[in-house]
Amino acid sequence: MDETRGIGRWTAAALVLLLTWLALSAVDYWARPRSFAGVVAAVLPPAGPRVQVWVSTADRQLRLAQQRDLIADAHDTGDAPVDVSIDLGHSYQSMTGFGAAITHASAWLLQNAMSAPQRAALLHELFGPPPGLDFAMARITIGASDFSLHHFTLDDMPAGELDPDLTHFNTVVDQRDVVPVLRDILAIQPRLRIIASPWSAPAWMKTSANLISGSLLESDEATYANYLVRFVDAFRAYGIPIFALTVQNEPAFEPQTYPGMSLPSYARARLIGQYLGPALAGRTPATEILGWDHNWDEPQQPLSVLADPDARRYISGIAWHCYRGNPAVQSTVHRAYPKKDAYLTECSGGDWPSARKNGELLLFARNIIMMSIKHWSRGVVYWNLALDENHGPHAGGCDECKGVVTIDSATGAVERNDEYYAFGHFSRFVRLGAVRVASENTNAGIHEVAFRNPGDGSAVLVAVNGNADINRLTVRQGKLRFTYDMPPASVVTFVWPPDTTVPPPPRP
16 A cells, blocks of 8 residues: 555544534534624623714704714723813712793793693603603792783782782782693602792882882882792692792893892892891791892802801802803802802893804803803703794793794694703703713813713713814713714714713712
8 A cells, every 4th residue: 555645544534533523512512502692792892881972953954863872992091182081070069950931921822822732742841851851940930020911010009009918919820820830840840940030029119119120118128028938838839839039030130111120239138138038947848049140240249149148148049140241250159159059040042133043052052051050050941931933922021032942822833942952952861960070171162061960870971063064072981982073063962871980979
């Protein structure tokens, strides 16, 4: 026999035996119970957490539209540069929510321009949990504002007559529309926090003897405090708790076409420190007192009232409006009195030329809501929740203001305005009790604010791209890192489970 041929036969036989063994081993391996995902996981490195993404664009092509989830890199070394770096362990204020004013105009439309099913659907959409907006704050007026059907207070008397014992105090007008709407909302959102503000004292308490203009008589300050307490008690009897009071809406402004009243800082300090504060002290449930309730351009006004020790002990925070000045003054007051809260209690969009041209999505998301929060606001409340197609009904005041939604007065159909989506990017994702956390940003075209939610500790980042072009945003939180191309002129909300190596913030 040829020796070379014999060696070849033995080699071939050995190769056949080896291949047979490998085939049988493979059959045994794949016959064992296992999932396809398990096999892939044994071969590939684990994927990072999913980052949920919602987008709205100023051109209105996308409106709170959920996008495909991003997959974060869970092993970032921190060597590569990023645009936004988030520190969940460094927390600031806790959040009490977002919302809008249930003016008499808004309540009337909800009750009279909508069918019961339309009204229920809209209130669930606005105050119900996600995918609703989850609004948890509201503002109401004590007596009439410009967005009422007529001018009134809760104790109107014939000219020349007085009512120092408040014998004629009544809430008849509120019982028609405001009370039923608030009860409906509380059934949906039982944690609703309501801030109440008067536009004017009854005419017989004022220097002008008129609801329009004038100031509060010093001799009636105690009676006015009792008037405000009577309001709190009346609404509590309806099952509607009042979270906080202000003593006067826009006290440095005397409007000429609707109720208003000048109330200087020394008068506010005296009213709160000597009368209203003591009257509300120790009550359960508590009703807080918020100072100022006016624009950012006069921080000396709330500071002067807080400088009064009698008033300061009863004031829990400062209410701000957005129409003049810069939200940075909220930080000025916070530095002086860090234990006093801040709230943005009024801001309205409108049908003015700049809004028609550019919309108000970025204005409200970036300049109003975001910047107010970055300067310590715990809650942000828009002006009218709903107005009709004619910017009403109203009696004087703003002719072009908009609601969060517009209700067609003939059909009850709902149009969701830019403000709806601006607020939704926050209110749907930032839960009650969430804390604002530290974020550093090196991208000049991006504005951002970050939060950590209670419960699951999920992280929330709201970012605004003010550029007219796509802006690539890279975010790092702990060892997590993700990148997203933000559309031109857009608002984006990101939500993700946090890097668990980061310690949780203290309870609010």
